[in-house]
Amino acid sequence: xxxxxxxxxxxxxxxxxxxxxxxxxxxxxxxxxxxxxxxxxxxxxxxxxxxxxxxxxxxxxxxxxxxxxxxxxxxxxxxxxxxxxxxxxxxxxxxxxxxxxxx
Amino acid sequence: xxxxxxxxxxxxxxxxxxxxxxxxxxxxxxxxxxxxxxxxxxxxxxxxxxxxxxxxxxxxxxxxxxxxxxxxxxxxxxxxxxxxxxxxxxxxxxxxxxxxxxxxxxxxxxxxxxxxxxxxxxxxxxxxxxxxxxxxxxxxxxxxxxxxxxxxxxxxxxxxxxxxxxxxxxxxxxxxxxxxxxxxxxxxxxxxxxxxxxxxxxxxxxxxxxxxxxxxxxxxxx
Numbered sequence: 031x032x033x034x035x036x037x038x039x040x041x042x043x044x045x046x047x048x049x050x051x052x053x054x055x056x057x058x059x060x061x062x063x064x065x066x067x068x069x070x071x072x073x074x075x076x077x078x079x080x081x082x083x084x085x086x087x088x089x090x091x092x093x094x095x096x097x098x099x100x101x102x103x104x105x106x107x108x109x110x111x112x113x114x115x116x117x118x119x120x121x122x123x124x125x126x127x128x129x130x131x132x133x
Numbered sequence: 134x135x136x137x138x139x140x141x142x143x144x145x146x147x148x149x150x151x152x153x154x155x156x157x158x159x160x161x162x163x164x165x166x167x168x169x170x171x172x173x174x175x176x177x178x179x180x181x182x183x184x185x186x187x188x189x190x191x192x193x194x195x196x197x198x199x200x201x202x203x204x205x206x207x208x209x210x211x212x213x214x215x216x217x218x219x220x221x222x223x224x225x226x227x228x229x230x231x232x233x234x235x236x237x238x239x240x241x242x243x244x245x246x247x248x249x250x251x252x253x254x255x256x257x258x259x260x261x262x263x264x265x266x267x268x269x270x271x272x273x274x275x276x277x278x279x280x281x282x283x284x285x286x287x288x289x290x291x292x293x294x295x296x297x298x299x300x301x302x303x304x305x306x307x308x309x310x311x312x313x314x315x316x317x318x319x320x321x322x323x324x325x326x327x328x329x330x331x332x333x334x335x336x337x338x339x340x341x342x343x344x345x346x347x348x349x350x351x352x353x354x355x
Contacts, residue, residue: 089269113214
């Protein structure tokens with residue numbers, strides 16, 4: 031019994047579903063950013079498993095994963111700066127009160 | 134099943150259990166500090182899974198960037214906005230959570246059936262003989278050169294954007310007679326005047342200070 035590609039893909043799907051649940055239900059803005067990190071990591075896990083099992087010679091999936099990690103780091107920095115700025119303005123981190131642009 | 138495959142399967146099971154449990158903890162814990170530390174656990178277990186997938190360089194980058202930078206950044210953000218507030222209860226909160234859970238489980242079931250039903254085109258070629266670092270380096274400097282350079286530009290833009298967003302705004306007021314304007318390398322800024330926001334009526338500001346006392350920084354963690 032080999033360790034198969036499907037095991038990694040199902041694991042990544044579970045992580046993705048957990049991330050979406052956290053993204054929708056959490057009310058703290060920092061926890062929303064953490065859920066986005068979970069989503070990006072699920073995508074990375076997919077890329078890495080495809081790179082190992084399907085493209086084992088030229089591992090392009092790993093290069094893509096490196097790029098996704100870069101974008102995730104930039105996203106975390108900018109997102110946390112936005113959270114900090116909103117907190118300074120509205121004095122709360124409740125997502126339900128960030129409705130300034132909502133119709 | 135020889136010894137190596139058994140070790141692989143056992144470590145895969147341990148890592149995946151760690152990852153799923155820590156991810157559930159990130160989403161479900163009430164205290165956000167626990168969530169941040171469990172997020173580090175998720176990143177560490179994903180790095181272990183990368184090592185199982187013959188990717189040593191990306192596992193190292195995962196530990197360095199995610200655990201070392203992103204998680205610490207999130208912890209700093211939690212420290213900066215650490216205000217114990219009780220969120221106002223929403224109507225039908227439980228119903229919303231149950232509905233979201235069902236939808237997410239549906240997404241998981243859909244993806245799993247898709248994964249298990251698709252005939253994947255596995256490569257029969259053996260894994261590359263040389264180290265993955267060498268291959269990634271060759272990719273980065275030959276056919277992925279433009280995205281590599283764009284990533285550096287993106288990081289620069291993110292850095293500038295984060296600084297611009299997070300620093301307090303400089304509101305120039307009338308030049309006081311005895312006060313010389315700061316010159317040289319000092320950054321001319323002072324805390325934003327919170328009093329101007331209260332006219333909107335929606336902001337629930339606690340510390341409304343008179344306009345004359347805005348010289349000292351307003352402690353947002355008070």
